Amino acid sequence: MPAGAEADRCPYCDHPFRDATRLALHVGERHGDACTDAERTAYESARDEEGDELFMYHLRVIAALGVLYAVLVLVYMIVLA
Amino acid sequence: MTGPPTPGERGTRLDRLIVVLAACPLLAGTAAAHVGALGGAGTPQPVPFWLVALTGGGLVGGSFLFTSLMTDHETIRSVNASRLRMRSVAAFARTVRRGARALGVLGLLAVLAVALVGPAGSTNAAVLVVWVGWWAGYTATTYLVGNSWPALNPWRTLTELIPATERDLPDVGAWPATAGLLGLVWLEVVSPVASDPRFLALVVLGYTVVTLAGGARFGDAWFERVDPVARVFRLYGWLAPVQRTADGLALRVPGGTLPERELADRSEVAFVVALLWVTTFDGLVSTPAWNGLVGSVVDLGVPAPLVYLAATLAGFGVFLGGYRLASRYARRTAATYVSAVAIERRFAPALLPIAAGYHLAHYLGYVVGLSPALATAVTNPLTSPALQAVVLPGWFGGIALALVVVAHLVAVWVAHAIAFDLFPGRLQPIRSQYPFVVVMVAYTATSMWIVSQPFARPLAV
Numbered sequence: 001m002p003a004g005a006e007a008d009r010c011p012y013c014d015h016p017f018r019d020a021t022r023l024a025l026h027v028g029e030r031h032g033d034a035c036t037d038a039e040r041t042a043y044e045s046a047r048d049e050e051g052d053e054l055f056m057y058h059l060r061v062i063a064a065l066g067v068l069y070a071v072l073v074l075v076y077m078i079v080l081a
Numbered sequence: 082m083t084g085p086p087t088p089g090e091r092g093t094r095l096d097r098l099i100v101v102l103a104a105c106p107l108l109a110g111t112a113a114a115h116v117g118a119l120g121g122a123g124t125p126q127p128v129p130f131w132l133v134a135l136t137g138g139g140l141v142g143g144s145f146l147f148t149s150l151m152t153d154h155e156t157i158r159s160v161n162a163s164r165l166r167m168r169s170v171a172a173f174a175r176t177v178r179r180g181a182r183a184l185g186v187l188g189l190l191a192v193l194a195v196a197l198v199g200p201a202g203s204t205n206a207a208v209l210v211v212w213v214g215w216w217a218g219y220t221a222t223t224y225l226v227g228n229s230w231p232a233l234n235p236w237r238t239l240t241e242l243i244p245a246t247e248r249d250l251p252d253v254g255a256w257p258a259t260a261g262l263l264g265l266v267w268l269e270v271v272s273p274v275a276s277d278p279r280f281l282a283l284v285v286l287g288y289t290v291v292t293l294a295g296g297a298r299f300g301d302a303w304f305e306r307v308d309p310v311a312r313v314f315r316l317y318g319w320l321a322p323v324q325r326t327a328d329g330l331a332l333r334v335p336g337g338t339l340p341e342r343e344l345a346d347r348s349e350v351a352f353v354v355a356l357l358w359v360t361t362f363d364g365l366v367s368t369p370a371w372n373g374l375v376g377s378v379v380d381l382g383v384p385a386p387l388v389y390l391a392a393t394l395a396g397f398g399v400f401l402g403g404y405r406l407a408s409r410y411a412r413r414t415a416a417t418y419v420s421a422v423a424i425e426r427r428f429a430p431a432l433l434p435i436a437a438g439y440h441l442a443h444y445l446g447y448v449v450g451l452s453p454a455l456a457t458a459v460t461n462p463l464t465s466p467a468l469q470a471v472v473l474p475g476w477f478g479g480i481a482l483a484l485v486v487v488a489h490l491v492a493v494w495v496a497h498a499i500a501f502d503l504f505p506g507r508l509q510p511i512r513s514q515y516p517f518v519v520v521m522v523a524y525t526a527t528s529m530w531i532v533s534q535p536f537a538r539p540l541a542v
Binding site: 007015016017018021022025029030046047050053054 | 416417418505506507508509511
């Protein structure tokens with residue numbers, strides 16, 4: 001960790017995180033059975049938010065796969081013609 | 082417990098019998114088939130059916146008469162009680178391990194003997210056994226089946242015969258092992274150890290002396306931490322389907338144990354990177370382009386072994402630096418406080434499938450092509466047979482390319498699993514992989530180029 005930086009630390013394992021969302025996700029995933037209700041709500045909302053972002057990301061992934069496929073097919077067509 | 086032995090205690094030890102029977106083919110000679118001048122001996126004679134039925138009836142009646150001759154109670158009971166018994170799976174495992182240790186030591190002695198007194202030239206049985214059978218073929222079994230080296234290791238077995246002192250190893254991590262690995266590969270490339278049996282004998286003797294001395298002084302820790310060969314097989318074994326567990330063996334998805342493996346420090350990471358580099362280097366030195374490059378440097382007056390040494394070390398430096406750089410960038414793309422060193426350590430096991438896939442791509446053709454030569458040489462160790470090689474079909478090269486790609490696919494999957502274990506959430510782990518994917522794509526393309534190059538004999542050094 002860079003010196004002098006403020007970080008959110010996990011109350012259970014003292015691991016530092018760059019922002020509160022990451023911390024909430026970590027607490028929910030790793031310390032799910034030990035966390036408080038407030039932490040669980042924070043985890044769930046962070047997860048929902050991330051879920052939306054992940055969906056958009058997956059759309060971009062599928063688009064990238066399509067482009068990759070198309071490029072490969074076209075290059076083979078050109079080379080083998 | 083006094084009294085006559087119960088039927089359960091008599092009988093042969095099944096485990097010992099299995100090991101002995103399995104060893105018999107090693108002692109069998111070759112059989113010469115022979116066609117006799119017995120033409121026409123196979124034509125069947127017709128027998129009338131009433132005679133067949135009469136014979137059957139006579140046999141059954143005769144069997145009654147015969148069994149009525151056996152009247153001793155004890156004998157009747159002992160015929161039915163005879164059995165083959167295996168005390169337990171653990172006892173069987175112990176017997177197999179003892180057999181493996183004996184096989185390892187016998188193999189080492191045989192290799193030394195044949196290397197010293199057998200025919201000179203690269204078809205010597207010892208040369209083929211060590212390079213085709215052991216370094217290519219046996220290594221492949223460690224990542225395709227399981228790591229059997231701790232049992233088979235002849236030096237480990239021999240160390241137990243020497244009175245040991247069991248000092249503590251100084252805390253040098255895996256750096257000696259890394260240096261040893263780089264040194265052994267450099268030796269393999271620049272010296273005639275892979276073609277001259279006498280030189281091979283010399284190297285094996287030297288290695289034996291060093292290993293026995295280290296093993297006698299430091300005990301098992303030498304083989305676990307310092308010996309490069311044992312470490313290579315241990316790391317490859319992490320990939321294999323058959324894994325040792327606390328209470329026996331387990332069959333896992335190949336590479337499935339990698340996300341659970343922890344590397345202790347940066348020196349162990351360096352060893353994994355060195356293993357990856359040497360498998361690439363082995364392929365690189367037999368490409369025509371490389372020979373051209375080395376040729377031009379040698380023409381300037383630099384001795385070839387020095388050029389290869391510099392290349393070995395420089396390449397290792399490039400690979401290690403590249404991996405460390407990728408880890409530093411991964412820290413940035415994942416936006417994490419996990420240190421770059423910790424990232425290096427966690428993700429290094431994902432490099433092992435690449436090394437294994439590359440090893441197989443490089444050596445599969447070699448083993449298949451030279452297996453008849455190996456078989457002939459092993460059965461006639463003291464004569465000098467002509468070199469027979471299997472001519473590989475044209476599509477075999479495609480297998481090697483496919484193996485390189487599959488190896489990288491496994492590595493990407495393992496790295497994905499490790500990332501999800503290391504970072505919270507679902508997007509952060511994915512983002513952490515960007516720098517590694519860039520490196521992997523470049524490395525795959527380079528490896529495929531190396532594997533598809535025609536074989537060029539490395540410059541005479």
